[in-house]
Amino acid sequence: MDTPEVRRGRPLTFDRAAALAAATRLFWENGYEGTSINDLTQAMGIRPGSLYAAFGDKRSLFNEVIEAYGRSPAGELIWAAMHREPTAFDAFRRILLDAAAMYTDPETPAGNLLCSAAAADTDVATYMRDLRNASVGTFEKRLTTARQEGELPATADPRKLAAFFTAVMHGMSQRARDGATAAELTDTAELAMDSWPAR
Amino acid sequence: MDTPEVRRGRPLTFDRAAALAAATRLFWENGYEGTSINDLTQAMGIRPGSLYAAFGDKRSLFNEVIEAYGRSPAGELIWAAMHREPTAFDAFRRILLDAAAMYTDPETPAGNLLCSAAAADTDVATYMRDLRNASVGTFEKRLTTARQEGELPATADPRKLAAFFTAVMHGMSQRARDGATAAELTDTAELAMDSWPAR
DNA sequence: CTCCTTGTTGAATGATCGCTCAAAAAAAAC
DNA sequence: GTTTTTTTTGAGCGATCATTCAACAAGGAG
Numbered sequence: 153m154d155t156p157e158v159r160r161g162r163p164l165t166f167d168r169a170a171a172l173a174a175a176t177r178l179f180w181e182n183g184y185e186g187t188s189i190n191d192l193t194q195a196m197g198i199r200p201g202s203l204y205a206a207f208g209d210k211r212s213l214f215n216e217v218i219e220a221y222g223r224s225p226a227g228e229l230i231w232a233a234m235h236r237e238p239t240a241f242d243a244f245r246r247i248l249l250d251a252a253a254m255y256t257d258p259e260t261p262a263g264n265l266l267c268s269a270a271a272a273d274t275d276v277a278t279y280m281r282d283l284r285n286a287s288v289g290t291f292e293k294r295l296t297t298a299r300q301e302g303e304l305p306a307t308a309d310p311r312k313l314a315a316f317f318t319a320v321m322h323g324m325s326q327r328a329r330d331g332a333t334a335a336e337l338t339d340t341a342e343l344a345m346d347s348w349p350a351r
Numbered sequence: 352m353d354t355p356e357v358r359r360g361r362p363l364t365f366d367r368a369a370a371l372a373a374a375t376r377l378f379w380e381n382g383y384e385g386t387s388i389n390d391l392t393q394a395m396g397i398r399p400g401s402l403y404a405a406f407g408d409k410r411s412l413f414n415e416v417i418e419a420y421g422r423s424p425a426g427e428l429i430w431a432a433m434h435r436e437p438t439a440f441d442a443f444r445r446i447l448l449d450a451a452a453m454y455t456d457p458e459t460p461a462g463n464l465l466c467s468a469a470a471a472d473t474d475v476a477t478y479m480r481d482l483r484n485a486s487v488g489t490f491e492k493r494l495t496t497a498r499q500e501g502e503l504p505a506t507a508d509p510r511k512l513a514a515f516f517t518a519v520m521h522g523m524s525q526r527a528r529d530g531a532t533a534a535e536l537t538d539t540a541e542l543a544m545d546s547w548p549a550r
Numbered sequence: 551c552t553c554c555t556t557g558t559t560g561a562a563t564g565a566t567c568g569c570t571c572a573a574a575a576a577a578a579a580c
Numbered sequence: 581g582t583t584t585t586t587t588t589t590g591a592g593c594g595a596t597c598a599t600t601c602a603a604c605a606a607g608g609a610g
Contacts, residue, residue: 312538398560
């Protein structure tokens, strides 16, 4: 929003977005404490001083990585499907099918960054846990609406379904990390949709 | 099998099994590199020298932890259900329901050790990945038998089903780590069984 | 008792961890 | 030109990492 017209002082000698992308890839593949400052500076092509001047400390850089991921197609997967698909069924099918494709995208590390980038540090762990848990609430809200609108039978339980689809989604991320192909994950997605309550 | 009748030299001053259990808990909660030798010696109540004498290096200790877990009820979950339940349907239902209970057992850390104890180290990561992937093969074999015996329709695809149940199981582990209750996971397990092919 | 074997101890190893800082460098402002 | 602002550099900080080792302790074997 507020892009300063003229930047004073010495300009950055590196592409900030590219450096952030390199950091993202490392955290994605090796997790928070599995990625060292040395690994980062190497991959980003800068020295520690530049990293700390541009991104703050390791934790701040990680936060920025997570935020950028949230604004990427992979991070907006759920939001996009919710707003573009007409029915709840279509939305959840779209979410799982997109996840199958994105979790196996050869351009990025396998799986979901929020599931893959494990962290032992308590603060970081709870931060990511909250982000993962957020999908349950989002799912439940959409399913409740679907039931009110009659798309789902009155016997259907939005909370149970929300938990189920979250588990499938996170399980697909693990499978992708373990080498599952896009085809396998697509099949898993379709099988999961078989659990959609009959009218 | 070969328990030496008489032990020569100075005896261990600590309970080896208890120490291994303490190490298991740490690796389970914080992962491989998230657990330091200092953390381990503290929790096991021994000093580094004793740890290295009794278990070898960190990697060897981790291997022993994984092996012991594989012989525990949580690790033998799949094998037990396969051999005790009469039908494939009952076996897979049992696996998911037992997983729901064990992944939320308050006596142990949440989730499945093989899913939770993330590792950035390449060797350790592939070691654990292979163990996780093993369930897909086991599942597929049982499902193939079920189809041959007529329990599953000819149209059912054992490989797809095996991948699906593995994804659900690993997703349940992630959900447990994120705070899901036993009730939630049980509901997820039941919903997953709705994907079982109709005859 | 003396050997022999094994375990424990406490200190210390070099490597790597996240991180900092004074000095030099590159730009705009004056 | 000089000043001011910002970034880069390269060295280095203390802390922690996994690991080792000589000295000592505790048991069985002779």
